[in-house]
Amino acid sequence: xxxxxxxxxxxxxxxxxxxxxxxxxxxxxxxxxxxxxxxxxxxxxxxxxxxxxxxxxxxxxxxxxxxxxxxxxxxxxxxxxxxxxxxxxxxxxxxxxxxxxxxxxxxxxxxxxxxxxxxxxxxxxxxxxxxxxxxxxxxxxxxxxxxxxxxxxxxxxxxxxxxxxxxxxxxxxxxxxxxxxxxxxxxxxxxxxxxxxxxxxxxxxxxxxxxxxxxxxxxxxxxxxxxxxxxxxxxxxxxxxxxxxxxxxxxxxxxxxxxxxxxxxxxxxxxxxxxxxxxxxxxxxxxxxxxxx
Amino acid sequence: xxxxxxxxxxxxxxxxxxxxxxxxxxxxxxxxxxxxxxxxxxxxxxxxxxxxxxxxxxxxxxxxxxxxxxxxxxxxxxxxxxxxxxxxxxxxxxxxxxxxxxxxxxxxxxxxxxxxxxxxxxxxxxxxxxxxxxxxxxxxxxxxxxxxxxxxxxxxxxxxxxxxxxxxxxxxxxxxxxxxxxx
Numbered sequence: 477x478x479x480x481x482x483x484x485x486x487x488x489x490x491x492x493x494x495x496x497x498x499x500x501x502x503x504x505x506x507x508x509x510x511x512x513x514x515x516x517x518x519x520x521x522x523x524x525x526x527x528x529x530x531x532x533x534x535x536x537x538x539x540x541x542x543x544x545x546x547x548x549x550x551x552x553x554x555x556x557x558x559x560x561x562x563x564x565x566x567x568x569x570x571x572x573x574x575x576x577x578x579x580x581x582x583x584x585x586x587x588x589x590x591x592x593x594x595x596x597x598x599x600x601x602x603x604x605x606x607x608x609x610x611x612x613x614x615x616x617x618x619x620x621x622x623x624x625x626x627x628x629x630x631x632x633x634x635x636x637x638x639x640x641x642x643x644x645x646x647x648x649x650x651x652x653x654x655x656x657x658x659x660x661x662x663x664x665x666x667x668x669x670x671x672x673x674x675x676x677x678x679x680x681x682x683x684x685x686x687x688x689x690x691x692x693x694x695x696x697x698x699x700x701x702x703x704x705x706x707x708x709x710x711x712x713x714x715x716x717x718x719x720x721x722x723x724x725x726x727x728x729x730x731x732x733x734x735x736x737x738x739x740x741x742x743x744x745x746x747x748x749x750x751x752x753x754x755x756x757x758x759x760x761x762x763x764x765x766x767x768x769x
Numbered sequence: 770x771x772x773x774x775x776x777x778x779x780x781x782x783x784x785x786x787x788x789x790x791x792x793x794x795x796x797x798x799x800x801x802x803x804x805x806x807x808x809x810x811x812x813x814x815x816x817x818x819x820x821x822x823x824x825x826x827x828x829x830x831x832x833x834x835x836x837x838x839x840x841x842x843x844x845x846x847x848x849x850x851x852x853x854x855x856x857x858x859x860x861x862x863x864x865x866x867x868x869x870x871x872x873x874x875x876x877x878x879x880x881x882x883x884x885x886x887x888x889x890x891x892x893x894x895x896x897x898x899x900x901x902x903x904x905x906x907x908x909x910x911x912x913x914x915x916x917x918x919x920x921x922x923x924x925x926x927x928x929x930x931x932x933x934x935x936x937x938x939x940x941x942x943x944x945x946x947x948x949x950x951x952x
Binding site: 477478479480481482483484486507510511514515518519527529531555578579580581582584585666667 | 770772788789790791792795808811812813814816819825826827828830831832833835836879882883898900901902
């Protein structure tokens, strides 16, 4: 199977890539790892006339620590995130999400930025960037801007990026040192997109009360959601099994999942509730373990 | 418009003129003639087309050939050296790691990428790693046994590829086919 004919462009810098995007606008697509775009092109779901391959722009591939943040270039591959000691140490949830993506072949090629910009409703990174309040650094001919994760996803497969804009960096603020997080997903078969996924970061203050909380979920709607209702339910309270059940009910009531081959809407609501409850319990367990160590 | 490109496959250089929409898979099979790498689902799910690029296992069906300039590509054809099979190839024969055979080159390349990085994986690590390589004969346990045989050094030291026996079997199939035709 082949993709339709396209013109292949390979810029060597971000500014060159932006110039190309500006020239070709909607007729062009950026090629990151190609693990979703190339299948889409083969199936004629996407048919760009110009394919701008940005994998050789080394300025887009890095993981660094800077001023209480982890900064990842958009072309950082899933496997690099999975193997990064720095990320495992500072934002382990991100490592877990990267390890949960597809299979080894996908993780070796697929990228953080590619996954986010694709904005698949069942993608893994969406929930994580929302739970951690990450920020997306984007560059266009008009300059640079930073889009908060909560404003990044606009619809299924659609983001706030303009057609001549590139996501260059994802910025993860360090979670509080008294907090712990987890990313859990439910898959139909190994390596599949999530039926439901939940990213939960919980911090514990004095007396074991929840002092900080970030919750992102995937599979609740056409875009990943920041579960604000669950966050405010947990914030400032001692997290009991009853409270976790209540969080499960809340997310289930508010969810409007897409029906597809991975399940009906009513099944997915229940799956989401279950995976969220598990994620809260696990991140609480980890936060408690951290506190007593 | 075709692009001039040099591919480095199993340490040999190939100069090719390729359309940008040519995938590495087709470049290997149709332009270079290395047909060991197979096309399965063609959308990066089944793993049949797995090859190793710069030490990492990838789906050649999702990799543009023009993007592979200067990269080191390894395929199943590069494994046997001086008429001696790679331990994984030998293990797949000895332990029945394949049935119909179409997933086998991908399975072996995926396993090689793992063992190159981690020569002593656990069974669970092998299962997890190999989850991207489907076998529709569902011979998964034999595949797992084959990989673990290499890990645990359980392949025969005096293994001889039984070429004559294989040829006899193929000939007997030819006889069968001609009988079936006349009937």
